Amino acid sequence: MLRGQAHDHQRARGGRAAGAAGISENGESTLRDDVLAVVSYCPITDLGNADLSYEWLYTKLDTRALAGQDPNPRGSIELAAKFKSYQQGLGLKNADGQPLTEANMLATIRQEVVRSAEVFMSNGGIIPAFGDTWSDDNSINDWIHVNAQTGKVSDIDMERYLLYVVNKRALKTAPAFDQKGLTVTKAEGESNLFGTPEQLYSNFTEYAWDNNDVPGDGIGLDDTGLSWRQHIAREPGNVLVEQLKLVNPMEYIGTDADTSPYWYVRHGTLDRDTSFVISLNLSRALQADAKVRDVDYRLAWHTGHAGNYDVPEAMGWVAEKLKQADAAP
Template identity: 60%
Template sequence: MHQKNTTLKACALGASLLLALAACGSGNDSNAAAAVGVSDSALVFDSAKYTTINVTIDGAQVPVRWYREVCYVAKPVAMAATQTALNGSSTTIANTACGYQSMNIFVPESAAASNDTALYFAVNNSGWFASYIRASVADGASFDSATSHVGAALKAGYVFIDVATRSRGVAAADGSWPGKAPAPVVDAKAAIRYLRLNDARMPGSASRIVVNGTSGGGALSSIIGASGNSADYLPYLASVGAAGIDASGQSTLRDDVLAINAYCPITDLGNADLHYEWLYTAFGTRAAVGRNPNPSGSAQLAAKFSAYQQGLKLANSDGAALTADNMMDQIRQEVIRSAEVYMAAGGTIPDLGEAMPYTSAGAAKSYINDWLDVDNGARKVVSLDMEKYLKFVATQATLKAAPAFDQTGMSVTAASGESNLFGTDSQKYSNFTEYGWDNNDAHGDGIGYDDTGITGSRHFSLAATPIMTQVKLVNPMAYIGTGGSSGADTAPYWYVRHGTRDRDTAFTVSINLARALQADPNVQEVNYRLAWNQPHAGNYDVPEAMAWIAQALKAAAAKGL
């Protein structure tokens, strides 16, 4: 790996970048084609264009090179100066030209001459929302590497990259909505391709990309990791002037990555409502916590989960078919494992009837443990009451109304969900499930049976309707295990966490993701766990996650990956 990178850098010294790319290949990719992408000449990284800033990590001063707002596409979408959030609040952005399709690159000075250090690629799409360019590193900042993934990555000598992407809610200067799926995936892939193209000119190795994200960012991380090099995205990449797309629309670069570090991924959106309703109606949880505003809809959606789950043809942890009949036991086993890992690490869990403390937004809080009986001395779980556990989860944060994700246009929910991730760029949103479409009662929005007279089943089957393609292009389950030239190259290393107090997306989503990855022969390791006593959040386990990344990088090097 190091030798390939050094060879390309030496070759680049004796020729222009484009000639070097054509003669030597791109980045560390031994299979790179000699052809040059039509936008490559506009995407040359300027290695001298940086500002040196100083940060403090664990009390020690660390100089960092900051490459500011590097635009990673040749044809960025011009954005409106005023962006409006879902709650109606407005934000004025400074970089309307490329603020949603650029990245801030931070290189610790100690790694500036490195050919093979990792690139820590952070996507920042909470709730699948568009991510305007941000800088997680600022001059004079101070980091504790035990709690900050930013500080820990820089201390480890990794190049830290903040990546901006279009996604739901972002408004273009021409009044269109250019963040519709698969825009966030396309932009992230375009950023990866930029790194591959410029590997010879940049510190680190584009063959050692580790993608980090939480919530919608965890979902984006997951589809990036699952769909590497898939031809499905090439037309979209060409449209924004991504690196490595030639005149015939074929790829001359790779966009697969090495490792994924994902937290509470909100993914499998096309089926997420089924997951959610099945989980929270199986034991009557919705009714028990007084959050059942749409009982008929909940029942309809939950009833479809069994057939969906069976159709995945996944295996559970014992090797048997993973079905709706044994899924609840899988969740139970994962929660027990989470508690026992916590106790094995020295943690103490209160007895039944005692207060269980936790910290939220810096404040000390607690709840009464009425669902888990443990033996702290033996570090074992004695029993777990799943009905009470799910009720506990549902009291940590109010359950979403049904449908939980495709909600827009339904008076029964008075909420929005992820519906504005889908539809054409001339539509503010579109329902993306049959239930959402058929039950949309917002007259005049042009969406749903009420306005079109067309059922969801019929609408989504029409060739002119992009929805089902959009749903696929953001769903890792559609790509994991497809393998090689006919499908996608899934990242070989995965670290996935989902908090045991997380009510934002169903536990079944992450369990299915983990089981699918474990069945993929090209995946080397899946480190999956429900994180003890954590809500919908991420990067709460920095030392453990960073140790895993270091181990994955070492294992990959040993395997020549």
Template identity: 45%
Template structure:
């Protein structure tokens, strides 16, 4: 697995350098300078990290060497953002206020549904419809029920930052490999986002353009909505492509719209980040 992670980090660095002649990687001993923030109403923060783990040739866009021990040690210096369990904490040991991703799963009639074995088995909130305590079933038994079976989305776009301390690289790589082996999956666009921490909106215009392309290829008559999303994302990528609530609902649960429901250019609706589209409906699935 370490070899695979190394290959993906090298591919990420190479893709970054090739994307734009202005994209360069600091020489060994020089600093990565990272500026974060910049959203409306907020300031920016600039942090420097010494590059002691990757050697590249910026003229040829090639990675010469990568020291995995030093690279992983570098990743551990990044800010820790998540508690334990990191992404599936709602309902666990009475926790009903966690802002984790548990609420992205389950039927529309429920506020949330635990999706990892640990959290499922340690859910102790009576009456929430999730966990061994309410269902009497193990996670495997629950998902094998005829009423809970689902098809795999055929198209997936997955991103994981190369300095993400909170989402395991193994998790995203396993997702990529599992989707690639799924007969129902037609396209997996997976990449480790170069020099990105745990976040979202790694490249909003790219993600929205990918959605538009996939929907257009599928022959969906509503691709005009996604074209508007893509254009809007290019104009306001820092604000993560604001959508109307109706478009957001359509992307997330397949709700159909009339042309009168399409968002106007000036309309400022809900912000939908790529991370919020993890389990999209028949057309696409996103992960980051």
């Protein structure tokens, strides 16, 4: 048993002794923790591969370079190069039955942006004509062509669209998520989520581990003398691998796990905090899971990184799913 698990077990037994409800004599929960429905905004559900998905998206059309936001070009290229095999390995498909691969990912994202814009217009929203200004920032619409009369999108320039996204809010430095221990970054990201009770943080990806250049932090090739692959073959590395699995729904969707049957997933079309790839992959994995009854996935039009930006719609969806679940045999 891992040290953290032992502590949890002791706390659970202590909770039973204190009279806490739902704890058995041996410290196990007696209460069901089934989740009927999930409402998720900008899901960051695959942290172990979030960096490579991010760099692929923002280097595929040279977005980083064109926007002048490329402080670590070597790292961006190295990470983006791993995306193709990662995406292939997921084995996901689009609604038409075609595999969702690196080759058609950008086109699939484009389709989702078009759908987002057309849903917005069908609900009375106004998108400026090509060449007119956006009402929120007075910049020129130079990437989307719409027909206000029909409410349809006739064209999207994906290169200009991605530039618009990153000019609204600057990109994260590569790597975007596993940053600590690398002096090329701003030392932010998600590295504090990983490690052991004795560590402040740990790198959790091969790139960040092997390129850690902060002496004395106790992790990385520089301090341990072990590459990432060597490290994860040892017990501390096994802990990291298990942590990555436990925080990643993609490891469980489509397996024998009891997946929640209802999912409402939104990711803003201006949300650059994680790659659109991540939420898109999540939606396709859920749609392929026989235990999932409904997946309401959409890119939220002209919305940045946030949550609860469509509360009436989301709560209406929840109410509908509760009725459906109540009526189900």
